[in-house]
Amino acid sequence: MLKKVEWFEQLFNNSGVGIFIVDRNRKILEVNDALCKMFGYSYDELIPQSAEYLHVSKERFDNFANIAFDKVLNNESLNLEYEFKRKDGSHFWVRIAGDSIESNHEVLWTVTDITQRVEVEKEIKYLNSRLNLEIKEQLTVLREKDRQLQYQARLAKMGEMLSMIAHQWRQPLTAISATTSYMFGKLVVDEFNRDEFIDELQHIEDYSKHLSKTIDDFRNFFKPNKQKEYTTLETIINTTLDIVTPILSNNNISVKLDYRCNETIHSYANEIGQVVLNLIKNAEDVLVEKKIQTPTITIKTYKSNNSAIFEISDNGGGISNKIIDKIFDPYFTTKITQDGTGVGLCMSKTIIEHNCKGSLNVKNEDEGALFLVTIPL
Ligand SMILES: Nc1ncnc2c1ncn2[C@@H]1O[C@H](COP(=O)(O)OP(=O)(O)OP(=O)(O)O)[C@@H](O)[C@H]1O
Ligand SMILES: [Mg+2]
Structure with missing residues (x-):
């Protein structure tokens, strides 16, 4: 004791x-x-x-x-x-x-x-500051990637615009050149008829006006207009169709329209137009690539749950389940040989979800892919 x-x-x-x-x-x-x-x-x-x-x-x-x-x-x-x-x-x-x-x-x-505890605290402090630094670095990298993506999207848009202008210019340019050759020929053999020449010159002037109008239409369509406008889905789709129809008809693609929305929306009309264009171009690409017999693009608009909705579908056979989850990823493309950039759908999704607060989704239907865009009213 x-x-x-x-x-x-x-x-x-x-x-x-x-x-x-x-x-x-x-x-x-x-x-x-x-x-x-x-x-x-x-x-x-x-x-x-x-x-x-x-x-x-x-x-x-x-x-x-x-x-x-x-x-x-x-x-x-x-x-x-x-x-x-x-x-x-x-x-x-x-x-x-x-x-x-x-x-x-x-x-x-x-x-x-308490050395050990203080050391651990010091280590945690250090790790925290490293983490902060790393997050900052990663953010900078992400921002840079985003900037590059925007840049690529702009380039892609310009490329698209140029190829469409070129396409629409081909016919009037051929006509102008044919007319001038004809007039030269007449002059060479001295069969100059004043009234006929005035007619032909009038044609040339009409063709030139058409060329210049095409440029203006495209310029307006692709203008980076960041203003919200009062418009309807139908107006936006029609404006886009004005631009792409010549190319679609050239590929014998018919467009079926079923308009049932007709609601006024207050949104970024130009940007939505570009989404419509991307979706139509994708449909056109698959229809041409797969050489579909009666290639058709169907565009529907309707209203549901206080949203204006449009669907763009095609009969191109749809998207394989293996890749359907990736098609909205930046730079994802299956069009390696056709110089696809893979930014079309990614930018479209950003525009619809980020800018318009809506949604853009895809599903396969019997005959092909269907893209569904919802814009809240
Ligand atoms: N309607 C469709 N039918 C089948 N596959 C499609 C359709 N739309 C898109 N895809 C697939 O999604 C991929 C990504 O499309 P996205 O528009 O982002 O890029 P891209 O069309 O390949 O390239 P870009 O738009 O730059 O020309 C396409 O490569 C294609 O495989
Ligand atoms: Mg595309």
Whole structure:
């Protein structure tokens, strides 16, 4: 059976917590094994030295009197995190608590090594700042990718516009050239007829006007107009059809229209027009590539659940289930040989979902793919 004093002595020496007692002049009176181990000193090296031995510097030791020692002497209990110095000069973090010993003007300090926790915290802080930095870097990369995508989309749009203009110019240009050859021929054989020549010149002028109108139509259609307008789906689709019909008829593709919406919408008409164009061009591409017998594009509009909806479908055989989840991804294309950029559907989805707050979805029907666009009213 231990006596009370022995019991306290046991506790003092076997505790895992470092303990030291100092007098009012901050001279070390007693230390336990744990404290010696923590600081790397032997018992005799510490007693009766000044507690300055344990502090990082003389300034800190002096300062500690103000922030801790005096308070504890005045019976305030104290518990704080503090940096000490080992015998080998290395610094480490502890949690230190102090209590005054009644009437003796002595202070008992208990010290727990928290280096590991502080290191972990430091590591977490460092990882956090790295993470922040990495997120910032990734954001910059994403922004750059987005910018490139927009740029590619613009290029693709310009390419599309040029090929459509070229297509629509071919016929009037051929006609102008045929007319001028005819007139030259007549001049060479001296069969100049004034009235006939005036007629032919009139034709040339009409063809030129047509050429210039085509340019204006395309310019208006592709103008980056970021203003919302009051319009209807039907108007937007008709404007787009004006532009693509010559190419569609050239490929014998017929367009079936079923208009049942006729609601006024307040949205980005030009941008929606470009989505319509992308969807029609995709339908045309598949119909031409697969050499479909009676190639048909069907466009329907209707109203449902307070939304204006249009569907564009074709009889081109649909989209394989293997790729249908990827077709809206940037740069996804199966048109490697036809120079597909794979940005058409991605940009269309952005326009509809981001700018118009609607949705763009796809499904396969019996004869081909069906794209469904919903614009909230
Ligand atoms: N109506 C459709 N029928 C079958 N497949 C389609 C249809 N529409 C799109 N796809 C598939 O989705 C892919 C992606 O289309 P998207 O318009 O994004 O790019 P693209 O048409 O390949 O290239 P770009 O539009 O730049 O010419 C196409 O390559 C095609 O495989
Ligand atoms: Mg496309």
